[in-house]
Amino acid sequence: MFAHTLPPSPFDHREKASAIPPAAERPEAPVILVRDLSFSYGDALVLEQVNLSIAPGEFVGLVGPNAGGKSTLLKLILGLLAPQTGQIRVLGQPPRQAARRIGYVPQFPSFPRDFPISVEQAVAMGRLGIGPMLGWHRAADRDAARRALEEVEALDLARRRIGTLSGGQLQRVLLARALAGEAEILILDEPTANIDQRVESDIFDLLAVLNRRLTILLVSHDIAFISDYVSRVACLNRTLLYHGTDAVNAETIQQLYGGHVRLVAHRH
Amino acid sequence: MSQFLSALSEHAFLQTALLAGLLASIGCGVIGTFVVVKRIAFMAGGIAHSVLGGMGAALYYGFDPLLGALFAAILSALLIGTVRLFWKMQEDTLIGALWAIGMAIGILFIAKTPGYAADLMSFLFGNILLVPTRELWFMAGLDLVLMLTVALFYRQFLAVIFDEEFARLRGVPVAFFYLLLLCLVAVTVVLLIQVVGLILVIALLTLPAAIAGHYVHSLGGMMVIATLLGGLFTSLGLGLSYGPDLPAGPTMILLAGGVYVLSALLSRFLTWRGALRQATQT
Numbered sequence: 001m002f003a004h005t006l007p008p009s010p011f012d013h014r015e016k017a018s019a020i021p022p023a024a025e026r027p028e029a030p031v032i033l034v035r036d037l038s039f040s041y042g043d044a045l046v047l048e049q050v051n052l053s054i055a056p057g058e059f060v061g062l063v064g065p066n067a068g069g070k071s072t073l074l075k076l077i078l079g080l081l082a083p084q085t086g087q088i089r090v091l092g093q094p095p096r097q098a099a100r101r102i103g104y105v106p107q108f109p110s111f112p113r114d115f116p117i118s119v120e121q122a123v124a125m126g127r128l129g130i131g132p133m134l135g136w137h138r139a140a141d142r143d144a145a146r147r148a149l150e151e152v153e154a155l156d157l158a159r160r161r162i163g164t165l166s167g168g169q170l171q172r173v174l175l176a177r178a179l180a181g182e183a184e185i186l187i188l189d190e191p192t193a194n195i196d197q198r199v200e201s202d203i204f205d206l207l208a209v210l211n212r213r214l215t216i217l218l219v220s221h222d223i224a225f226i227s228d229y230v231s232r233v234a235c236l237n238r239t240l241l242y243h244g245t246d247a248v249n250a251e252t253i254q255q256l257y258g259g260h261v262r263l264v265a266h267r268h
Numbered sequence: 269m270s271q272f273l274s275a276l277s278e279h280a281f282l283q284t285a286l287l288a289g290l291l292a293s294i295g296c297g298v299i300g301t302f303v304v305v306k307r308i309a310f311m312a313g314g315i316a317h318s319v320l321g322g323m324g325a326a327l328y329y330g331f332d333p334l335l336g337a338l339f340a341a342i343l344s345a346l347l348i349g350t351v352r353l354f355w356k357m358q359e360d361t362l363i364g365a366l367w368a369i370g371m372a373i374g375i376l377f378i379a380k381t382p383g384y385a386a387d388l389m390s391f392l393f394g395n396i397l398l399v400p401t402r403e404l405w406f407m408a409g410l411d412l413v414l415m416l417t418v419a420l421f422y423r424q425f426l427a428v429i430f431d432e433e434f435a436r437l438r439g440v441p442v443a444f445f446y447l448l449l450l451c452l453v454a455v456t457v458v459l460l461i462q463v464v465g466l467i468l469v470i471a472l473l474t475l476p477a478a479i480a481g482h483y484v485h486s487l488g489g490m491m492v493i494a495t496l497l498g499g500l501f502t503s504l505g506l507g508l509s510y511g512p513d514l515p516a517g518p519t520m521i522l523l524a525g526g527v528y529v530l531s532a533l534l535s536r537f538l539t540w541r542g543a544l545r546q547a548t549q550t
C-alpha cells in the first residue's frame with residue numbers, strides 16, 4: 001500500500017547483482033578476502049591462520065562450536081577489531097573503509113531494550129554516513145527506513161517502540177537497519193539464536209530472496225538447518241577447518257566438534 | 269507563595285533568579301535526557317564535583333569562579349571520557365578518584381582565600397538569589413551553545429547514545445562525539461551550579477528527564493517534558509522557599525525528588541495494571 005506513495009527504491013541500481021552467473025564461472029575479485037589471519041584478545045590465540053575468500057553473490061554459512069571465534073572473525077571483517085597478523089580486504093578495501101557498504105546484524109543487540117526510540121528511527125540509523133552530516137533526520141532517510149522495513153515485511157512495526165518487539169520482530173528490524181544503508185554485503189551473527197523455528201524459517205526465506213542481490217555471510221550454530229539455504233559452509237574452530245563446496249557431512253562435524261555433538265536433522 | 273508573587277514584581281533580584289532557573293532548565297532538559305538514557309549519571313556526578321577545584325583556583329587567583337568552573341568541568345569531562353573510551357579498566361574507581369581530587373583541590377584553594385566560608389556554601393548548595401544579572405547573559409550563551417550543538421549533530425548523538433558499535437560501523441567518529449557529549453554535560457553542570465550548587469546538580473540533571481521517561485518514549489519528547497519540569501521545579505522551589513526563608517536549591521531538589529518517587533510508583537502501578545488487564549483479556 002506504500003509502494004506508490006514512495007519514491008523509487010535506492011536498491012534499484014543493485015538489481016543487476018541478480019544477473020551474476022553461478023560461482024563456478026565467475027572470475028571476479030572476491031567480495032571478502034581473508035589471508036593468513038591470526039588474532040588474540042590477550043594471550044590465548046582466538047584465530048590462527050584463517051584463510052577465506054567469498055565471491056560476489058555467495059551465501060556463506062559460518063558454523064563452529066561456542067567460543068570458536070566466529071563473532072571475532074566477523075568483527076575483524078567489519079573493522080571493529082584489527083588483526084595482529086594477516087590481511088583482510090572487503091570489496092577491495094581495508095575493512096574500516098568498507099564498513100559502510102556492509103549491513104551488520106549483531107549477535108546481541110548492542111543497545112538497551114528500554115531505549116526510547118521507535119522502530120522507524122532505529123532503522124533510519126542505518127542511513128548514517130549517507131548524505132550530508134549535519135541536521136535532523138531527513139525525509140529521504142525516513143523513506144529509506146520504511147522501504148527497508150517493507151522489504152523485511154515489518155512495515156507495520158514502524159511506529160512501535162523498540163522495547164515492545166518480540167525476538168523475531170526485533171531480528172527483522174535489525175535486518176532492516178542493516179539494509180537501510182544501501183548495503184552490498186550482509187553479515188549476520190546468529191540471527192535466529194533466540195527465536196522459534198517457524199520464525200527462523202521465515203527469516204531464512206527472506207535471506208534467500210535478499211541473496212539475489214547481496215552477498216551474505218552468516219554465522220550459525222545450527223549446521224543442519226542452514227545447509228538447506230546456504231551455497232557454502234565454512235567451519236571455524238580457531239582455524240578454518242573446512243570450507244569446501246560439498247555438502248556438509250558427518251565426518252566434518254566430527255572433526256569440528258570432536259564427536260560429542262550428534263547431527264540432528266531438521267526437516268521442514 | 270502569594271507573598272513571593274507580589275515580591276516578584278518589586279524585586280529585580282527575584283526576577284533574575286526566576287530567569288536563571290528557567291535558563292538552567294533548558295540545559296537540564298536537553299542534556300539531562302542524554303545523561304539518563306545513556307546512563308552516565310555517575311560520570312556527570314564526577315564532572316560536577318571536580319568543578320570545585322576550578323572554582324577554588326579561580327577564586328584564589330582572582331578570576332570569575334564561573335570561568336574556573338567551566339574550565340574545570342570541560343577538563344574533567346575530557347579526562348573521564350578518555351578513561352572510559354581508552355582505558356576501560358576500573359573506570360568507576362578512576363571517576364571516583366577524580367571526583368574527590370577535584371573537591372580536595374577546591375577546598376584547599378578556598379581555605380587559603382580570605383572570606384571563604386560564604387563562598388564555599390554557595391558553591392556547594394547554590395544561591396540562586398545572588399545570581400548577578402550579567403550572569404544571565406552567560407547562562408543564555410551556554411544554552412545557545414548547547415542547543416545549537418545538539419541540533420546540528422542530533423543524528424550523531426542519537427547514534428552514539430543508542431548503539432556505539434553500530435555508529436562506528438556507519439563511520440561516525442564515536443570517540444569525538446562521546447567526548448563532545450561529556451563536554452555538553454560539563455557546560456550544563458556549570459549552568460545548574462548557579463541554581464542548586466554542585467552537590468545537588470546531579471539531581472536536577474537527572475530527575476526531570478527520568479520523570480519524563482516514565483511517560484514519553486521518544487528522546488525529543490523527553491527533552492521537552494524534562495525542560496518544562498525543570499522550569500516548574502526551579503520556579504516553584506523558588507516561590508515556596510521565599511516566604512519561610514528557606515534555601516532555594518534544596519527546596520527545588522526536594523520537590524523534584526518527591527515528584528520523581530511518586531511518579532516512579534505511579535508508572536510502576538500503571539505497568540502492573542496494564543499487564544494485569546492484558547492477562548485477564550487473554
Ligand SMILES: Nc1ncnc2c1ncn2[C@@H]1O[C@H](COP(=O)(O)OP(=O)(O)O)[C@@H](O)[C@H]1O
Pocket residue numbers: 041042046064065066067068069070071072073
Ligand atoms: N572482547 C573480548 N575480550 C576477551 N576475550 C574475548 C572477547 N570476545 C570474545 N573473547 C573470547 O574469544 C573467544 C572467541 O569468542 P567468539 O568470537 O565470541 O566465539 P563464537 O562467536 O564462535 O562463540 C572466546 O574464548 C571468548 O571468550
Ligand SMILES: [Mg+2]
Pocket residue numbers: 070071072107189
Ligand atoms: Mg558468537
